[in-house]
Amino acid sequence: MATQRFCYHCRRSHPIEEMRQIVTGGRVRWRCRRSVMAARASREERDSFGRSVAAMNRTAAGKPLPRCVSELLVILRDDKEWH
Numbered sequence: 001m002a003t004q005r006f007c008y009h010c011r012r013s014h015p016i017e018e019m020r021q022i023v024t025g026g027r028v029r030w031r032c033r034r035s036v037m038a039a040r041a042s043r044e045e046r047d048s049f050g051r052s053v054a055a056m057n058r059t060a061a062g063k064p065l066p067r068c069v070s071e072l073l074v075i076l077r078d079d080k081e082w083h
C-alpha cells in the first residue's frame with residue numbers, strides 16, 4: 001500500500017497526506033507535517049537561545065564559556081545535524 005509512509009521522526013507510518021519530503025544530509029526522507037512544525041517551533045527557541053548566548057559572549061569579552069553552557073551548545077549542534 002502506497003498510502004502510508006514511514007516517518008523517520010516518529011519512527012512510525014502516517015497517511016501520506018500528512019507527510020512531506022525533506023532533504024537532510026543529501027538524503028530524502030519523509031516526515032509528518034506535525035513533526036516539521038514542532039521542529040520549526042523548537043528551532044525558533046534555539047535561535048533566540050543562540051542570540052542570547054552570542055550577546056553573552058560579547059559582554060564576556062573573550063572569557064571562556066562556563067562548562068555547562070559549552071556542553072549545551074554541543075548538544076544543540078548535534079541536534080541540528082540530526083534534523
Ligand SMILES: [Zn+2]
Pocket residue numbers: 007008009010011014031032035
Ligand atoms: Zn511523524
